[in-house]
Amino acid sequence: MTISADDSDVQNADTAAELYYDPYNVDLNMDPHGVFARLREEAPLYYNDKHDFYALSRYEDVNKGVIDHQTFISGRGALLEIIKSGMEIPPGTLIFEDPPIHNIHRNLLSRVFTPRKVQALEPQIREFTARCLDPLTGTNRFDFVRDLGAQMPMRVIGMLLGIPEEDQRRVTDHGEATLQSDSVDLMATGEVFAEFIDHRTEHPSDDIMTDLLNAEFEDETGTRRRLRRDELLMYLTVIATAGSETTTRLIGWAGKTLADYPEQRAQLVADPALIPQAIEEILRWEPPALQIARYVTRDVEYYGQVVPEGSAMLMLVGSANRDHRRFPPNGDVFDIHRELRSHMTFGAGTHFCMGNALARLEGKIALEEILKRFPTWEVDWPNAVPSQTTAVRGWESMPTIVS
Template structure:
């Protein structure tokens, strides 16, 4: 069978360098793929991935949304809202989403721009800068820190922890501690301090908010729930958004004509960010657990109890959905990519990621309308869950 001649492994370093040819072969020849070595199933076509993302009844997030986590089935503490199913997920998500409503995003823009200026202004007289080290590593952490109320002094350790927990040994699955998968210990002292020193931030709001839980009881968040909330928000906001900036530098260097259009017309930048998210998504896949009954894709069955990988990056390049999908095009109609997911688990931080991407690109283009990337000295981020770069140096002019 053709499917037996194919091998896809999200931990394979060589495949990860350019997974798109294998994604195409999977879509054409094995749209439902079974990896016997690691015992997981995968869907790669847009329609199947979108359907799977929306199916919260049969495809559960309660065991995690990272393949290694789903297969380890760790003890999941309360409050990891990205790893919950409705109705509990709906309740917890509503609390966190308060920080990302449009009104707050509009109020945030000037502060995000100021952070960008702080990152970029010292670099304007230099002949080079790094899209990740100088911008991607700094801007998302400063923004999340300001939004959540994490003090500047604590932000480097939060960023380092977000990186650490998602790092796997190259070629091997992420190591998952079954008994201590998630904790919020890094925020314990700060939350205790914030209780006595309230401010206008997410932590203060979550300390005081009352809500009706899944039992119908009106209560406040427990300390453990709050600590986990902060860990989830900080980790997701720093690691995935930070990877977007490395791809921004690389892809636009490879498409100088389109970059010039953006320099001349900043109104094209929001659509360019959407196309960048489609073309090189920082989070290439998410996983689910087939919980209560078998599910079918392409007239084939995935048995209950299986781990299912949804290949977002493959779906974003599916020619059944997108015309000429391997072409980067800032004039492509936006809105159809699956980078932020679909349905109940659509990324709650999507408005913030879009805001940071747009503002950052505007500020970069003001200062550096032309650049070439130094791929010989660029460093890939070796993680199976977030695809991107630890360094993307650019030579300007």
């Protein structure tokens, strides 16, 4: 069944009945924009009876819904499958928390992503990127994901946390394996950091791991204390996994998108100062996470229809980002010169992504260094491998033929 605003939003009953969005369809998620365009116009409030969820697709609805953390809560999970499972969320899972406890934990972790600490990483990130790319210079092939994107984000998290470089690869491999499994075991992921916590406990240093070990805060009971070991493991897991896979996918989408728009790619080669704006447009155009799921705490009305308390609601980020009402005249046009307006790729409100500046920096450096060495390329489609995960979409391999 499809629910819509009123007769003006539905062309006819037959057309509306054919409109179907399945968030578990990997192939559809790789190119959902035709369906999203129809949802925005024909069914701005959509209901899927097979998977029992509602969805909002227009920018204004999605933005306001994500910000309204009292009506749409994260405490039951931020993925549809977690909400529907009814599983108990492990304490300290920042992305699955609501205020006031979320604010306490967020404030504690925000010290990890201060502008100073993020910008201080630029030389290290650039040097690592050059090490990945230099051996490939002069060859005719480059894989945006396997040669760079899959390695960079977790390595950067390792730099941020003070994990020795020789151990960063192991953390990367563990994080990738966990995220690509059928079910994400957050506590198992956290254990990979255990030995680094033990080492920093005995050998403090000027790094974020030490900062978090020594940080004192007032918890939800009013008690002033430090993080317990299990809390710290969970925090490190959230830091390491929440942004790594998405940044990997961003770099893959950059390779695909700029191959599709060679004229705009040539402008970036000629004027690298345009690259930050291009990263922003790629983030809007092909967000790695297409939706944010929320649990509905009270009956709420959209377009003359009631969404009942206890429902699951998908906020369709990928659709909101192309809504012409927000991005005129046509949100389905890729344009690196587009007037900058905030998009929904990093969320909004209390759950706005703390690592957004780091992700933008990684994307900027990646494109700058790639375009210096490989100004033109075409995608080697027979060997491209789409990711089979539904939570974060993109490419396991984005091989290109460099001309």
